[in-house]
Amino acid sequence: MSEFILEMNGISKEFTGVKALSDVNFKVRQGEIHCLIGENGAGKSTLMKVLSGVYPYGTYEGDIVFEGDVQQFNKISDSVKTGIAIIYQELALFPDLTVYENIFAGNEVKHGGFIDWNKTIVEAKKLLDKVKLNITPDTLVKDLSVGKRQLVEIAKALSKDVKLLILDEPTAALNEDDSENLLDLLRDLKSQGITCIMISHKLKEVISIADKATVIRDGKTICTLDGAKGEITESVIIKNMVGREIADIYPKRPDQVIGEKILELHNWSAYDPQLGRQVVKDVNLHVKKGEIVGIAGLMGSGRTELALSIFGNAKNYKVEGDLVWDGNSTVLKHTSDAIKAGIAYVTEDRKGDGLFLLQDIKSNITAANLKGIASSGVINDNEEIKVADGYKDSLHIKASSLEQLVGNLSGGNQQKVSIGKWLFVGPKLLILDEPTRGIDVGAKFEIYTVMNKLIDAGLSIIMISSELGEVLGMSDRVYVMAQGEIKGELAIADADQERIMQLATL
Structure with missing residues (x-):
């Protein structure tokens, strides 16, 4: 039997004359964690859709060999039957159903032709234990955090006796703790003999977890790197992804004079009637002309809620406090008021x-x-x-x-x-909420370059980011939020990841 559980040989795929994949070769060994990396549009997702049967046999060229046999998947259920499961970035769960109903949806536990709900709940609990998710099976999915929903998706895949688990940007929407928990789970699954393919733009995660990493660029296989040989490094990955070296992923801008304050918040609070609680509490901050102010914090810390309350109170919070815009106390009742004033918001x-x-x-x-x-x-x-x-x-x-x-x-x-x-x-002030979430390192560099040009042109930027490297690499000052409050303000010279995390977990 071949040492490879999966071989994709000479895969080519066209869309109306545009070649998305060109003679791609991709091999994965049994029991390894293999990362698939490349810029957006490189062909990663297309390759996985070919593998999973989204693009059926006959719509592409080349062969899929799984466990030594050539496969002809005509639909997703065909690949599932062989033991291949794929979890997309947009999770495919039913929010109003329970966890156990979601885990066995389409794969019901039956006895005598009827669904055996008692056994379903028992089996669901076993799977939840396997993915280390300490919740009751009758919990509604809509009541779970994104990180916990991700684990439910994995439990669902395990219910189908998965042999090859594919995860597409599994940590894109997770905070650092949930991301690390997920990576630990993948290591556990590897020890149980389950093979994983992970698509990720987070290079630190790739470096920490990958046994092998295959780079795709412009629809072609560029190389496969071996972690055991020390080949999976940030500089090597970037060079192969973008076809050039990026010496500093965070481009430096020339020193410039920071201007007067353009935005000030004094004792700024926001109450969300739908949630029935304050989402922003007594915030005091300021932004000066020509600077990038980073806002760091864990998911749920109130960063996005703060941005929306500034941007004309887009969610109709009950707002208290004083907003000073360009030296004048100002009330922005609607997003149109914010736009007219010169404030713009790029959503996450x-x-x-x-x-x-x-x-x-x-x-x-x-x-x-x-x-x-x-x-x-x-x-x-x-x-x-x-x-x-x-x-x-x-x-x-x-x-x-x-x-x-x-x-x-x-x-x-x-x-x-x-x-x-x-x-x-x-705009005079641009609020960027997670500006590089889910995009590759080359596109990140281009967006950082755009940000620097905007600052050079006299704009101010508030940047909300869950990537601490991004906060430290691009900000002039950093505010750290937790539980809707500002827990600290740091000059960039005084900031580091440990200090930010310490404040973020207060």
Whole structure:
């Protein structure tokens, strides 16, 4: 029997004349953790969709060999039957059903033709213990955190006697503790003989967990790196991913004079009527012209809620305190008030809240400022194309044309469109909420470069980020939040990961 549980040989896949995969070769040994890495649009997800049967046999060239046998998957259930399970970044759970119902959905435990609910609950508890999730099986999924939902997804895969588990960006929406717990679980599964393929943009995670790492670029296999030989390092990964060396992932900008305060919050609080509690408590902070202010903290610390309360109170919180904008005490009752004042907000959920995925690039870029391309109330199509083309060039948005649907762009290019959309309103302060979540290192570098150019042009930036390296690498000052409160303010020279985490867990 072959030493490889999976071999994908000469895989090629085209979409309307565009070659997404070109003669890709990908081999995974039994019982290893194999990371699949590459820039957004490199072909990673397409390759996994070929493997899982989303793209059925006959729609691609090449062979899939699993456990020594050539496979012809015509649908997802075919790959599941052989022992292959894939967990996507957007979790496929039913929030209003219980954990045990979700774990065995489509794979019910039956006796005499009827579902045996008692045995289902017992088996679900065993699986929850296996993934180290200490909850009762009758818990509703909607009451779980993202990290716990991820573990339920894995328990669901284990219920189907999985041999090869594929995880697509499993830690993208997790905080550092939940991420580390998930990685520990993958190590445990490896010890039990389960093979894992993990797609990730977080290089530190890849370095810490991967036995092997295969790099894909422009739809082609570039190399496979061996952790045992010390080949999986940040510099080697980046060079192979982007085709060039990036000496410093956080580009430095020239020293500049920081200006006067443009935003001040005094005793700023926000109460969420739906949750029935305060989500922001007595916050005092300021942002000066020409600086990047980082806001760090764990998920649920109140960072996004703070941003939304500043941006015209987009969630209709009950707000108290004083907001001083450009030297004047100001009340921003609506997002339109914030936009008029010169505040823009790039959401962390670009697909759900930030973009119109079924519309093209030019429509998205101009969506927040239609008056800027209109004359006498009528949109000037030529002006819209001119504006959108300008942002496409300046932000290096990679697309076939301005008419390309945003939903078909890579994550990094979607984020650039989202940034372009808000730059078109002409802001003085740009709030970036998780600006590089789920995008590759090359696209991150480009977005950091854009941020520096904006600062050089006189804008101010508030950057909310769960990546401590990003906070430390890009900020001039850092505020740390926990439980809706500011727990500390650090000059960047005094900040390090240990100090930030200490404040974040107060």
